Amino acid sequence: RKDLLSLAPLSVEEITLILDTADSFKEVTGREIKKVPALRGRTVVNLFFEPSTRTRTSFELAAKRLSADVINFSPSSSSVVKGETLLDTARNIEAMQADIIVLRHPSAGAAEALARGVKSSVINAGDGWHEHPTQALLDLYTIRQRGLSFEGLKVAIVGDVAHSRVARSNIYALSKLGAEVRLIGPPTMMPWGVERLGARVYRNLDEGLAGVQVIMMLRLQLERQGRALFPTIREYARLFGLTGERVKLADPGAIVMHPGPINRGVEIAPEVADSLSSVILDQVANGVAVRMGILYLLSGAN
Numbered sequence: 095r096k097d098l099l100s101l102a103p104l105s106v107e108e109i110t111l112i113l114d115t116a117d118s119f120k121e122v123t124g125r126e127i128k129k130v131p132a133l134r135g136r137t138v139v140n141l142f143f144e145p146s147t148r149t150r151t152s153f154e155l156a157a158k159r160l161s162a163d164v165i166n167f168s169p170s171s172s173s174v175v176k177g178e179t180l181l182d183t184a185r186n187i188e189a190m191q192a193d194i195i196v197l198r199h200p201s202a203g204a205a206e207a208l209a210r211g212v213k214s215s216v217i218n219a220g221d222g223w224h225e226h227p228t229q230a231l232l233d234l235y236t237i238r239q240r241g242l243s244f245e246g247l248k249v250a251i252v253g254d255v256a257h258s259r260v261a262r263s264n265i266y267a268l269s270k271l272g273a274e275v276r277l278i279g280p281p282t283m284m285p286w287g288v289e290r291l292g293a294r295v296y297r298n299l300d301e302g303l304a305g306v307q308v309i310m311m312l313r314l315q316l317e318r319q320g321r322a323l324f325p326t327i328r329e330y331a332r333l334f335g336l337t338g339e340r341v342k343l344a345d346p347g348a349i350v351m352h353p354g355p356i357n358r359g360v361e362i363a364p365e366v367a368d369s370l371s372s373v374i375l376d377q378v379a380n381g382v383a384v385r386m387g388i389l390y391l392l393s394g395a396n
């Protein structure tokens with residue numbers, strides 16, 4: 095493949111190859127060896143039209159650990175503010191020999207549109223409400239790292255599913271890998287017809303959490319909500335906030351995940367986010383190795 099835009103078209107074998115490749119880099123992301131020369135002479139451009147802490151930083155670290163040159167392009171201090179389009183911007187960057195463009199954009203479909211217009215590889219680092227494939231891949235990696243097998247795994251994805259590109263990518267991948275995906279949230283935050291993707295919808299958090307091995311909490315995306323938030327933040331926290339008591343309804347040993355950034359006290363209680371069940375920082379750490387694997391495979395360096 096030239097690009098990584100979505101997990102919908104990837105086969106189980108392709109997903110497994112990415113996770114296995116990430117595993118091979120995990121050994122070199124430790125203290126002893128920080129760098130491998132696999133992408134020496136290649137250029138990776140981070141083109142982020144929305145804020146990011148984890149994704150942008152870990153793509154930069156991953157590219158540097160593969161010895162690529164990295165450009166962090168900031169639209170707000172570029173000619174984008176003078177009206178230059180996304181495609182023109184990317185073509186100009188490409189003319190300077192960019193091999194891989196990592197794009198985050200507020201519009202669903204932006205990464206696919208860009209991939210059609212440039213020869214460089216394009217990685218979707220989150221496009222609107224659509225997909226966030228590299229986040230889902232690092233989530234899968236973290237689940238696998240805990241020794242859990244995907245076939246028959248019960249996974250609860252909780253919260254603002256409608257606005258979540260992380261949820262969409264995970265639904266595609268987890269269903270494909272044979273997991274039982276439960277989507278839990280208020281009707282106002284659940285996309286219509288989502289059951290068609292193979293997931294089951296629950297309106298009640300306690301019911302949906304019963305016996306699951308993985309609890310994946312989603313951020314309440316206030317910036318993507320209309321002005322009249324329903325339920326209100328207070329109601330949402332009461333009905334869908336993950337507390338220590340609610341974690342006890344899941345399988346003993348269940349892991350708690352969150353893509354970040356977290357709204358402490360809204361979708362997740364601070365004591366749960368910081369508990370031993372939480373793998374939130376493992377997800378962040380694994381993001382570097384997973385993104386190394388993706389950059390390596392797309393670059394054709396293998």
Ligand code: CP
Pocket residue numbers: 145146147148149150220226229353354355
């Ligand atoms: N999970 C995630 O995409 O975080 P950032 O927005 O900080 O990149």
